[in-house]
Amino acid sequence: xxxxxxxxxxxxxxxxxxxxxxxxxxxxxxAPATQxxxxxxxxxxxxxxxxxxxxxxxxxIFAQAADAGTLDPAIESSANSLQVIYHIYEGLTDFEPGSTxxxxxxxxxxxxxxxxxxxxxxLREGVTFHDGTPFNADAVVFNxxxxxxxxxxYNLGADQFIYWDYMFQxxxxxENSVLAGIEKVxxxxxxxxxxxxxxxxxxxxxxxxxxxxxxxxxxxxxEDYATASGMPVATGPFKLEEWVKEDHITLVRNEDYWGExxxxxxxxxxxxxxxSAAFLALQAGEIDMLTEWASPGPDQLAQAEAxxxxxxxxxxSFNVGYLGLNQAKEWLQNINVRLxxxxxxxxEGIVAALNPDNSEAAxxxxxxxxxxxxxxxxxxxxxxxxxxxxxxxxxxxxVQIPDSxxxxxxxxxxxxxxxxxxxxxxxxxxxxxxxxxVEIQSPAWPDPYLADLQEDGTKADIFLLGWGGDNGxxxxxxxxxxxxxxxxFNNDGAGGGVAPDxxxxxxxxxxxxxxxxxxxxxxYEQANQLLHDRVISVPLLHITAPTLARSNxxxxxxxxxxxxxxxIVKK
Numbered sequence: 001x002x003x004x005x006x007x008x009x010x011x012x013x014x015x016x017x018x019x020x021x022x023x024x025x026x027x028x029x030x031a032p033a034t035q036x037x038x039x040x041x042x043x044x045x046x047x048x049x050x051x052x053x054x055x056x057x058x059x060x061i062f063a064q065a066a067d068a069g070t071l072d073p074a075i076e077s078s079a080n081s082l083q084v085i086y087h088i089y090e091g092l093t094d095f096e097p098g099s100t101x102x103x104x105x106x107x108x109x110x111x112x113x114x115x116x117x118x119x120x121x122x123l124r125e126g127v128t129f130h131d132g133t134p135f136n137a138d139a140v141v142f143n144x145x146x147x148x149x150x151x152x153x154y155n156l157g158a159d160q161f162i163y164w165d166y167m168f169q170x171x172x173x174x175e176n177s178v179l180a181g182i183e184k185v186x187x188x189x190x191x192x193x194x195x196x197x198x199x200x201x202x203x204x205x206x207x208x209x210x211x212x213x214x215x216x217x218x219x220x221x222x223e224d225y226a227t228a229s230g231m232p233v234a235t236g237p238f239k240l241e242e243w244v245k246e247d248h249i250t251l252v253r254n255e256d257y258w259g260e261x262x263x264x265x266x267x268x269x270x271x272x273x274x275x276s277a278a279f280l281a282l283q284a285g286e287i288d289m290l291t292e293w294a295s296p297g298p299d300q301l302a303q304a305e306a307x308x309x310x311x312x313x314x315x316x317s318f319n320v321g322y323l324g325l326n327q328a329k330e331w332l333q334n335i336n337v338r339l340x341x342x343x344x345x346x347x348e349g350i351v352a353a354l355n356p357d358n359s360e361a362a363x364x365x366x367x368x369x370x371x372x373x374x375x376x377x378x379x380x381x382x383x384x385x386x387x388x389x390x391x392x393x394x395x396x397x398x399v400q401i402p403d404s405x406x407x408x409x410x411x412x413x414x415x416x417x418x419x420x421x422x423x424x425x426x427x428x429x430x431x432x433x434x435x436x437x438v439e440i441q442s443p444a445w446p447d448p449y450l451a452d453l454q455e456d457g458t459k460a461d462i463f464l465l466g467w468g469g470d471n472g473x474x475x476x477x478x479x480x481x482x483x484x485x486x487x488x489f490n491n492d493g494a495g496g497g498v499a500p501d502x503x504x505x506x507x508x509x510x511x512x513x514x515x516x517x518x519x520x521x522x523x524y525e526q527a528n529q530l531l532h533d534r535v536i537s538v539p540l541l542h543i544t545a546p547t548l549a550r551s552n553x554x555x556x557x558x559x560x561x562x563x564x565x566x567x568i569v570k571k
Contacts, residue, residue: 057570058265060553061287062563063278065294065412066445067246067271072226073208074147075160078446079293079415079468082208084249084269086562089211089234092121092140093202097564098557100472102202106135106212106235116197116515117180123188127258129214130239137184142215144182144192148172154218154225159455163209165485167200167476169509176483176509196513199520203471208562211236237262237566246271262566263555275413276300282310282548288570289553291563292545295418298357304548311549317369318560319545320362320477321416321466323427323538324453328490328497329461331401336394338535341462342380343387344434345538350426354419355543362539364528365477369560372474372524377532388434404439405431408463410449411442415545416466423540424464438462457491466541470561474524479508482527482536489536504530 217233224230347361363379409424
């Protein structure tokens with residue numbers, strides 16, 4: 001395999017190696033130092049379901065807390081969807097198992113121009129989509145044009161292709177768009193033309209959101225593509241066999257797969273919304289694995305560690321859970337209000353009460369294991385007296401505090417918040433200490449919870465949300481939220497709201513276009529300092545989340561970005 005190892009590509013690999021050196025290589029299967037676990041309420045029984053169960057070694061049953069939204073990677077952001085999508089779709093690049101180092105997938109090699117503005121990808125020969133149509137340059141161009149061009153007949157709108165906006169900073173015609181063009185060189189070669197260098201490009205192209213669907217299937221199905229009424233069609237090692245909404249999704253092995261075929265014949269993703277019920281199902285052997293996104297509480301985790309029939313497989317901590325502040329609300333535009341909230345939260349107390357075994361308090365919007373983390377930042381200390389003083393200062397400045405502060409707390413566990421309801425109640429009590437009357441609301445997850453925050457904006461004042469890294473680059477934690485594509489921190493529900501902090505946004509845009517690694521690292525450290533000083537949000541926790549598996553499961557490789565099941569063996 002021949003590549004032009006230009007300076008930019010070398011920097012990409014260096015960045016990935018630095019990330020691996022900072023702790024995102026496969027985690028040991030031992031828990032962090034522990035404290036006495038907190039006792040939880042008695043678990044309830046797992047709900048009956050018609051999803052396949054039993055001891056069939058050819059089928060893996062993997063439990064998730066919620067169903068997929070769609071199986072169209074271009075419009076999905078939920079891990080419940082992306083977990084499934086990973087096994088159906090492939091992109092130009094992928095991640096080396098257990099790391100975020102980019103490796104070839106549907107591109108066998110690539111080279112970049114010296115200025116980093118033209119990337120030429122050589123495509124893998126002999127690959128077909130699940131529908132038998134060929135994977136080639138035409139298919140790649142079709143998919144990129146669909147993602148990038150809001151006038152493309154199969155683009156569903158900029159508000160649907162949110163990950164494209166996150167990672168490529170705009171659509172066709174936008175002055176900030178990283179992509180300037182996509183060209184077919186020949187049947188098995190494509191060229192991406194960029195408007196500015198992008199140091200995270202190979203990592204970004206490995207994300208599920210930029211993996212290729214069959215153009216013929218999209219044209220045939222239209223808006224039904226990859227919904228429960230349609231069919232996802234890609235090139236991956238598995239394809240969809242059955243989808244019963246809110247119950248299970250079953251994938252079957254792709255017997256015509258171009259690469260190494262999976263050991264398993266089927267993977268069934270079973271929906272068990274209650275984490276206690278899911279843990280009971282694992283103990284009973286009704287399921288084989290339980291996702292890290294439905295991490296159990298400390299009592300259940302202690303039970304799992306002591307159970308010889310269960311493995312606790314810790315994945316590298318690569319996430320952040322945060323308390324979001326919607327600054328489209330006038331009262332939250334005052335820095336003294338935001339400082340009051342920051343000082344009112346007892347993060348160490350939250351860790352001790354809820355997640356003593358596998359979490360740490362967060363002070364920045366990215367995990368400490370990721371380069372660009374600013375070691376010099378000192379977190380706002382828990383100080384209710386000082387917090388109350390900041391709040392009174394704001395009131396003295398004329399700020400009108402709502403009689404009832406609406407606080408969105410998700411109803412289902414996430415990787416960054418294994419016990420969101422308990423967490424919400426702790427924060428509610430802490431904010432009450434400084435005089436804020438907080439009302440918890442828990443709309444259904446993911447809809448309307450996410451839509452209310454990202455599209456409406458009138459519903460919540462403050463909210464719990466989080467992020468698991470996708471591509472091993474700080475751009476994916478910071479620019480995603482603070483370059484302007486995501487509106488949860490400034491949404492007034494009328495398409496306007498407070499403009500994002502332009503100084504931070506421009507710094508982050510410049511950082512991802514910078515080709516010198518040391519300079520990039522310094523720029524992200526500066527951005528983290530600005531985010532901290534301006535209290536754009538209140539980072540709360542980083543979780544070292546466990547994937548739980550029965551003892552007869554072999555071959556799972558912990559990863560910072562995704563639970564990969566392709567080559568698992570069930571004994």
